[in-house]
Amino acid sequence: MLAPSSFHHQISTPNPLQINQHCNFRKPIWRRQKSVVRCSQNKLGGTKNYYELLGVSIDASPQEIKNAYRKLQKKYHPDIAGEEGHERTLTLNEAYKVLIRDELRKEYDASIGRIGAGVGRGGFGSIWKGPLRPQALFVDENSCIGCRECVHHASNTFMMNEAFGTARVKVQYGDDDGKIETSVDSCPVNCIHWVNTEELPVLEYLIQPRPKPGYGIYGQGWERPADVFMAAQSFSKQLKQQEENQQKYAQSSNEEEETPAQAQARESAYRELKMENFARIWSWIKKSNTGQ
Amino acid sequence: MAEPAYTVASDSETTGEEKSSSPFPEIAIGIDIGTSQCSVAVWNGSQVELLRNTRNQKLMRSYVTFKDEIPAGGVSNQLAHEYEMLSGAAIFNMKRLIGRVDTDPVIHTSKSLPFLVQTLNIGVRPFIAALVKNMWRSTTPEEVLAIFLVELRAMAEVQLKRPVRTVVLTIPVSFSRFQITRIERACAMAGLQVLRLMPEPTAVALLYAQQQQQNVHDNMGSGTEKIALIFNMGAGFCDTAVTATAGGVSHIKALAGSVLGGEDILLNTMRHLLPDMDSHFSIRGIDEIRKMGLLRVATQDAIHKLSSQSNVQINVDFGNGRKISKVLDRGEFEEVNRGIFEKCESLIKQCLHDAKVEVDDINDVILVGGCSNIPKLRNIITSVCKKELYDGINPLEAAVRGAALEGAVASGVNDPFGSLDLLTIQATPHSIGVRADGNNLIPIIHQNTTMPIRRDLIFTTVHDNQTEALIVVYEGDEKEVEKNHLLGYFKITGIPPVARGVPEINVCLDIDAANVLRAFAGVVMPGGQNPAAPVMEVRMPTVDDGHGWCAEALNRTYGSTLDLVTVQKKAAH
Known part of the structure; x- marks a missing residue:
């Protein structure tokens, strides 16, 4: 790990x-x-x-x-x-x-x-329901258009990040496989990905928007890598x-x-x-x- | 070394500044000017030593008597009897009077002193006078203090066989910055430069830090952090501090203080013994002053005795058949002064709360000052802190010893044995901010912030095309500006004429380790990198006497035309 x-x-x-x-x-x-x-x-x-x-x-x-x-x-x-x-x-x-x-x-x-x-302290990243599995869900928030479809279909797994208007994974396998399947399919921009579990922490970390270095009170903002x-x-x-x-x-x-x-x-x-x-x-x- | 006895050099504040920077800085001496007693100590190369006057006293009464042509202070003067100090010719309690205006309640309680304290209640300095040859000779607390300091300095110079120019002074926590400038002026008048001003309990904290450091060396102790609560109650003030000490570093966590002391206990008790005291002594003839002196001495004596015995017989004969004959017991005494003791308790609790320290975390409780023998006070402190009192410190010498240590440290003295491997990290006793959002004090530096400190906050204009803004700096912890101490004001000009709320007026306050406060103000237009108007730097306080009037006059003249409001976004820190 x-x-x-x-x-x-x-x-x-x-x-x-x-x-x-x-x-x-x-x-x-x-x-x-x-x-x-x-x-x-x-x-x-x-x-x-x-x-x-x-x-x-x-x-x-x-x-x-x-x-x-x-x-x-x-x-x-x-x-x-x-x-x-x-x-x-x-x-x-x-x-x-x-x-x-x-x-x-x-x-x-x-x-x-x-x-x-x-997990817990910083409060970022998803938590696991049940045992760790080799595959995990990951939302590329760069592509997400905030349609809420996934949250609608699997509300125990996905949640909206209201500050940025994008969806993210709250609990891995929070819903049953059927619901998750439907929600992944429902995404109009295909931004929900199945990834290797060991890659997940890195991806979840990187997708966190972080402050752009600014000068004084100007030029600050949030950014995340374009291709996570x-x-x-x-x-x-x-x-x-x-x-x-x-x-x-x-x-x-x-x-x-x-x-x-x-x-x-x-x-x-x-x-x-x-x-x-x-x-x-x-x-x-x-x-x-x-x-x- | 033959210094002329009373060269009250100059009344200008700059006197203290001009001094040659010699490669070997002299060791600053520590002075504890108490309301009632005063002492001087210095680092002698291996330890702190208290200096004695010609009568071999370490503690000298703080007073100046104007009986003869040349005023004489308690350093050199020998009182024939205690009553001589109460004849109206001597001014004392300078520390309670200095830097206060005539609307101040403390000034009003001082009216029962034997010398003249007259008030007009208009926000100017009170009229203070000594009775000389049946005539009231006016003086000021600064002048009296300066005369006293000249004596102290002469005494120290004789003993140290060198000129004394720099000092570390202890001051009450509750002193405002304006009062501090009065102390500095008195020092300048006496030819002394103030190197550091230490709130009294922090001086004690430094001494405690040294003792802990020594213990670690001697016993190979663990040297872990120790939390100490220090409570200091003298004749004029009571102060408390919480300090975290480790490795010779005393880090002040919180300070709290009040203008409450033995003087108030004395007055309460006098009033209890003679309920119509105030009307009795409202006319200030020689006879009244004499009677008041009799009552004062008798009461003082009784209070001292009540520290060791449970009741005391008081006999005062005013003449003309009028006399007081009464047995005062300790319970009665404590009841009479209940308000004062309750205030002490709340100060301690507040200080612990502000320091975010639980009672169980306290390692040592230190009680110092002239009131430290009062059994009730000892009970309060031990019961609040659930701890026995620390006994490794002389309660009457602690503050001056701490000041002498700081004098040596800040003068750059090193001790090969590590006895000066010390540091005091001070905290701000009061919040400092500016007037904005109407009549509110918006703090920029909060109370109990570690010093040195620099903080800024962004304000903006309240009117369209407002090209000038008034920065009014206050010190204190009340919301409405009037209840705080005005420190000064200045105008920032050249704000571009734009809609209200657009210019960013950045006000920055900076306090250095010597406790010098500077205010800076600059204007930036959104998107601009450079100030739109020249940045102003103003050393505070700027107000002089009669400052009670200033704020009112400002308000009358300008109203809200030059006002400021805070910018809602959180200022970057």
């Missing part, structure tokens, strides 16, 4: 090449090797998100988050680091506030595309690579000590995680003021 928690990382990670280039001109040669390592870890560890900012794993317990927060505060709090610590501490406080509160963390996880391990089946294929391939990489570099990662590369990554995380539009303008103003 695939771990859903690591699904999105590949997708929303910025091009690793960019990061490598970035490291190359920022860091002296001897560090570059590590930076590359870090970058590949970065690919695993997610985008520049709050988890990375705090240097905790995506499944970190509240206790781990607290410890990491304290450790970083001791380093960056303006009482210790002086004025320069202000911006960092702001971001740290924000990250901590979100990750330490269950409801905010869930919301945040959803916004970065991370869905909690297992193609996306699933390449996704699985990347996932395999990722696992290989993970094994390769597992021993080189040291949890306790922050390597210069990790510091570097956090550095850029701070930069990237800048507040919205306005905050950016203000920090710029501040900078130019203090520069005088």
Whole structure:
């Protein structure tokens, strides 16, 4: 079974090449090797998100988050680091506030595309009635026209996603085979597919619309891969690579000590995680003021 | 080192700012200016040390007497007798008076003090005066505090054999930012720069964090997180805080405070002993002041005794055959002050609630301050928290020791033994927001938010072609703006003349670790990336004395012409 928690990382990670280039001109040669390592870890560890900012794993317990927060505060709090610590501490406080509160963390996880391990927490994907079968139902919501035929014929299996006006599978085999047969046939655009059960989680994950990266309050929206089946294929391939990489570099990662590369990554995380539009303008103003 | 005794340098707020940045920053001293007593402590290189005055006192009475040509404060002055402080020539309780307007109920309760507190109830500063040679000499709480601080500074400089310029002060949780500016001004007048201001219980929390850290080192303890409730009740204020402590980091979860203290207990009890006290002392002649002093001293004495005995005999002879002779027992005393004790209880409960901490999660309960010996108060706290009181802290020295620790940490001092491996993560004691949606306070930064913090919220215009908007910043947790503290206001101009609701006016508030509040405002048109008008940055508070009038005048002049409303969509955080 695939771990859903690591699904999105590949997708929303910025091009690793960019990061490598970035490291190359920022860091002296001897560090570059590590930076590359870090970058590949970065690919695993997610985008520049709050988890990375705090240097905790995506499944970190509240206790781990607290410890990491304290450790970083001791380093960056303006009482210790002086004025320069202000911006960092702001971001740290924000990250901590979100990750330490269950409801905010869930919301945040959803916004970065991370869905909690297992069904139930994130609430996406279908559940199974009865034993797992080799074939499962999957609605390609890109093609669905929202005719409600399937829901009409097999209401225990299909449901409407009202927010997006498309149908999706609620319960695998929620109705008897006859009803399911009828509903699949009733679809005017043939968007209900029988798929392999092991492919299902990937497909269901990918079909979830996720926020488009926006700039400040503009340009945000939702998107999903145009061809979910193609996306699933390449996704699985990347996932395999990722696992290989993970094994390769597992021993080189040291949890306790922050390597210069990790510091570097956090550095850029701070930069990237800048507040919205306005905050950016203000920090710029501040900078130019203090520069005088 | 021979500093002239009373150089009240300048009344300008900028004095504190100009200081050379030497490569070796001096260690800021910690000062706890209590309503009744005051103390100074400093990190001496290996531990916190309380400084003593020439009479070997660690705790000095907070008062300034204007008896002679040169005013003398409680640091250097020796009172011949307690009554001397109550002769009308001495001003005390500065901390309860500072930064309040004459409509403030606290000012009204202060009218029973021996010096003159006069109010016109129009929202300006009250008239405060000391009796000097049978004449009322006017002064201000800032001036009195500055004189007192000059004495403290001189005392510290003599002992430390170095100039003292930077301080960490403790303040009550309930202080508004306007009151804080008054404290800062008093410091500037005394030539002191405020490095940090700590709400009193958070200073205690830092001391507690250090003790826990030490325990971990000594006993190889687990160093797990500890939740402590701190309750501080002095003469003027009571404050409470919940802190989560681990690894020398004290993270303040919630704060709550009220202008309630030993002074109120004293007044209640005085009124109980002499029910017609107010009419009795309404005329302020020398004789009345003397009588009031007699009653005050006797009552104070009785309250102290009631901490250790169950009843006390009170005898006051006012002369002319009028006297009080009464046995006051502890139950009666507690009944008289029931309202105050109930308020204390509700503050603790509120603070626990705000901190989202269950009673069972509390590891330690710390009671400090001048009222910490009152049995009723101890009972309330132990019964609410279901825990015995923590006994590792001196209740009268805790706050100043914490302030000295913060002074060392924020001055960048390192201790090879890790005794300064500390950090206090503060929270905002009150919400801060702007006036919008009519007469409402729309909070931008909420109460008990971890500092430093920056938050913004988007507003828009209420009129078509509205080209200007007034940003009025308030502090407090009430819905209607009038019930909160006005911090300042400024106008944002150059809004493009378009239909109402179109321009996005982004108001951002930023509080840094030194508790400096800045307000920013900018206008963006939908679809635009750059501000449509120059972004404004305003340091708050901007209001000066008489601020009670300001809001009213603003309202009268502008009405709703420059109003704002919140944008319904959720602002990105």
